[in-house]
Amino acid sequence: MREGGRRLPAPVPPERGPFQRSFWKSPLRGAWLSSVLSAALLPLIVVTAVTGLLSHVAYDTELAGNSVTGSDGLLSPIYGGLDWPAGWPWLYALNQGVHVVAGVAAIPILLAKLWSVIPKLWERPAVRTAAHAVERLSLALLVGSGLFVFFTGVLNIQVYYPWQFSFVPSHLYGSFIFLAALAFHVVVKLPTMVRAFRERGVVRPLRESAAETTVEPVESSESVATAPRAATISRRGLLGAVGAASVGLGAMMAGQVVGGPLRGLAFLAPRGRVDGPGPNDFPVNKTAASVGVTPEQTTAAWRLNVVGRFELSLTRDELLRLPQSSQRLPIACVEGWSTTQEWSGVPIVELAGMAGVGDLASVFVESLQEGGAFGQTTLNAAQAADPSSLLALTVNGADLSLDHGFPARLIVPALPGVHNTKWVERLTFQSA
Amino acid sequence: MSALRGFGHGYGAGPLHLLSALASFAVAGWAFVHVFQLGAPFNFLLWFAAAIVAHDLLLLPLYSLVERIAHRLAPARARRAGASEAAAAPSALNHLRVPAALSGLLLLLFFPLVLRVAEDDYAPITGLSTDVYLGRWLLLSGLFFLASGVAYAVRRGRAGLG
Numbered sequence: 001m002r003e004g005g006r007r008l009p010a011p012v013p014p015e016r017g018p019f020q021r022s023f024w025k026s027p028l029r030g031a032w033l034s035s036v037l038s039a040a041l042l043p044l045i046v047v048t049a050v051t052g053l054l055s056h057v058a059y060d061t062e063l064a065g066n067s068v069t070g071s072d073g074l075l076s077p078i079y080g081g082l083d084w085p086a087g088w089p090w091l092y093a094l095n096q097g098v099h100v101v102a103g104v105a106a107i108p109i110l111l112a113k114l115w116s117v118i119p120k121l122w123e124r125p126a127v128r129t130a131a132h133a134v135e136r137l138s139l140a141l142l143v144g145s146g147l148f149v150f151f152t153g154v155l156n157i158q159v160y161y162p163w164q165f166s167f168v169p170s171h172l173y174g175s176f177i178f179l180a181a182l183a184f185h186v187v188v189k190l191p192t193m194v195r196a197f198r199e200r201g202v203v204r205p206l207r208e209s210a211a212e213t214t215v216e217p218v219e220s221s222e223s224v225a226t227a228p229r230a231a232t233i234s235r236r237g238l239l240g241a242v243g244a245a246s247v248g249l250g251a252m253m254a255g256q257v258v259g260g261p262l263r264g265l266a267f268l269a270p271r272g273r274v275d276g277p278g279p280n281d282f283p284v285n286k287t288a289a290s291v292g293v294t295p296e297q298t299t300a301a302w303r304l305n306v307v308g309r310f311e312l313s314l315t316r317d318e319l320l321r322l323p324q325s326s327q328r329l330p331i332a333c334v335e336g337w338s339t340t341q342e343w344s345g346v347p348i349v350e351l352a353g354m355a356g357v358g359d360l361a362s363v364f365v366e367s368l369q370e371g372g373a374f375g376q377t378t379l380n381a382a383q384a385a386d387p388s389s390l391l392a393l394t395v396n397g398a399d400l401s402l403d404h405g406f407p408a409r410l411i412v413p414a415l416p417g418v419h420n421t422k423w424v425e426r427l428t429f430q431s432a
Numbered sequence: 433m434s435a436l437r438g439f440g441h442g443y444g445a446g447p448l449h450l451l452s453a454l455a456s457f458a459v460a461g462w463a464f465v466h467v468f469q470l471g472a473p474f475n476f477l478l479w480f481a482a483a484i485v486a487h488d489l490l491l492l493p494l495y496s497l498v499e500r501i502a503h504r505l506a507p508a509r510a511r512r513a514g515a516s517e518a519a520a521a522p523s524a525l526n527h528l529r530v531p532a533a534l535s536g537l538l539l540l541l542f543f544p545l546v547l548r549v550a551e552d553d554y555a556p557i558t559g560l561s562t563d564v565y566l567g568r569w570l571l572l573s574g575l576f577f578l579a580s581g582v583a584y585a586v587r588r589g590r591a592g593l594g
Contacts, residue, residue, distance in 0.1 A: 069466075069470070070466065070469055070470050071469075073462075073466060074462070104541075107537075107541065108537060111537075114487060115495075118488070118492060121488060128444065129443065129444025129445070130442070130443045130444055131443050131444035131445035131449055131450070132444055134449070134450065134453045135453075137457075138453060138456060138457075140484065141456075141457075141460055143483075143484055143487070144480045144481065144483050144484045145460075145480065147483035147484065147486075147487055148479060148480050148483045151483060152479075154541050155544060158542065158544045158545050158550050158554065159550060159553050159554045159557050159558065160544035160545075160549065160550035160553050160554065161553055162549075163472075163475055163479055164472045164475040165467070165470075165471070165472040165473075165475045165476045165479070166470055166471065166472070169466065169467060169470045170467055170470075170476055173463040173464070173466045173467045174463070174467070174476075174480075176459060176460070176462070176463035177459075177460040177463045177464065179459075180455075180456045180457075180458075180459035180460050180463070181456055181460065183452075183456060184452050184453055184455075184456035187448075187449075187452050188449065188452075232503075232523070232525050232526065233525075233526050233529070237526065241530050241533065241534075244534075245533075245534055245537055248534070249541075267568050267572060268538060268542045268545065268546070268565060268568055268569060268572070270545060270554065270558065271558075273560060273564075283558065284557075284558055284559045285557065285558070286557050287556055287557065287558070287559045289556060290556035290557055403559060
């Protein structure tokens with residue numbers, strides 16, 4: 001078509017599918033919904049992040065044999081200066097319990113948040129300015145690392161490892177990527193959240209029923225639908241369902257932390273199996289077979305080697321003849337479950353004294369297991385000197401089962417579960 | 433301050449925006465380096481990318497498809513302006529959606545146990561089997577739908593009497 005001698009530009013083909021804003025039908029999307037979900041998500045993420053980092057501190061990675069995350073690099077001075085205490089036996093159980101409960105409870109909210117902003121993934125033009133490109137790159141890191149960290153966490157809880165990378169460092173450093181991207185996201189989006197709450201009110205939209213639910217103004221956010229369907233659920237209905245999912249998942253995870261009669265609540269959790277009645281009928285982490293420990297290695301020929309100023313070699317009977325101490329202590333696993341039992345054995349300080357070490361700086365504990373990543377542990381001074389720290393020989397009045405560490409295992413208050421070394425064969429004491 | 437304005441015009445936001453972004457990317461880079469030092473970097477990147485792809489190109493279309501089916505099974509009554517809410521019978525749509533979403537979420541999170549894919553890792557470490565979990569998930573799903581059905585019946589009863 002010609003007009004005045006100039007050819008009109010060819011019509012631009014309209015965007016197809018999800019690239020059109022009219023593709024997205026829900027009238028609920030908008031800055032208010034995204035902001036509410038973010039406001040709920042942020043405290044859960046902060047709690048999960050803090051407890052996660054404290055968990056890393058609890059591993060005392062600067063001590064020999066304790067780290068599975070390699071060198072801490074730039075953060076070594078910080079971790080090195082922090083020694084995990086032994087004064088509150090439930091400390092690690094609480095920390096990990098909160099980590100897993102908060103982390104899993106955040107997942108429904110995270111998924112709802114991703115749902116509420118997904119139209120922006122497909123927005124056109126894809127890059128408006130350099131700043132917009134920077135934001136989109138950061139969002140790729142945010143969403144990728146967020147899903148990665150939560151997904152690996154949930155699979156780790158179920159003892160499922162379908163990947164080749166090592167879980168612990170990947171989850172830890174993945175979370176640093178996530179937190180860095182999140183910090184930038186909050187800086188950029190906080191004004192949007194403040195404006196959304198100021199314009200729509202914080203709780204006013206919750207009063208709307210499905211029939212009263214209206215779509216937000218189109219220009220207020222790129223996620224708002226331009227051609228919405230009538231609302232089939234109100235915003236409060238959606239948030240209520242998300243909240244119920246969160247609370248339900250949190251309760252389920254809490255069941256395997258608290259244990260006892262509540263363990264049955266953890267219906268779909270891997271440690272939500274009801275404990276049997278016997279003295280050794282409580283959850284096992286790493287059976288003897290899985291790390292290559294056989295009954296032949298734990299006969300009466302087994303000796304405990306104790307190294308200090310002097311070296312000693314003790315049989316199990318000799319250990320049983322020493323003054324025993326009984327302690328009720330939890331073992332808490334990094335996956336967020338714990339179990340509390342009555343342990344009895346020889347206090348570590350007692351064995352240190354026998355080896356001529358009075359002023360204990362640390363203990364290096366070695367297992368006779370060949371496989372597995374946790375065949376050795378170093379206890380810090382507070383843990384070694386605590387009178388409740390035992391070389392346990394019996395549990396709940398009976399000998400330890402092979403899976404629970406027969407002939408002897410370590411049990412230390414507030415120590416991460418895997419560091420309570422099983423099938424101990426050598427203790428090396430360092431004096432100050 | 434025309435240099436700043438010029439910067440904002442070219443970049444699209446203030447210098448604080450760029451500085452914060454660079455700080456954020458620097459921390460991310462440091463974290464990536466640590467992961468790479470510990471081996472299997474490409475596997476890590478693969479799973480990282482897979483996380484984005486799986487959500488955007490798998491979960492979302494799946495959810496949209498399920499939604500379309502749900503709308504056909506239980507179409508929401510169109511709200512005509514002025515029509516009283518009590519005049520329309522309650523739609524079953526949300527009573528299908530919510531239990532299905534909860535059940536689906538549980539399956540999404542716990543599929544290694546429910547579908548027994550984790551058996552080879554789970555069994556040697558715990559000494560137990562994953563065989564109970566499918567039954568537990570089905571039981572929970574059944575309870576969700578039952579509770580939702582009861583709630584729907586109550587709402588219909590109230591709408592009928594009202």
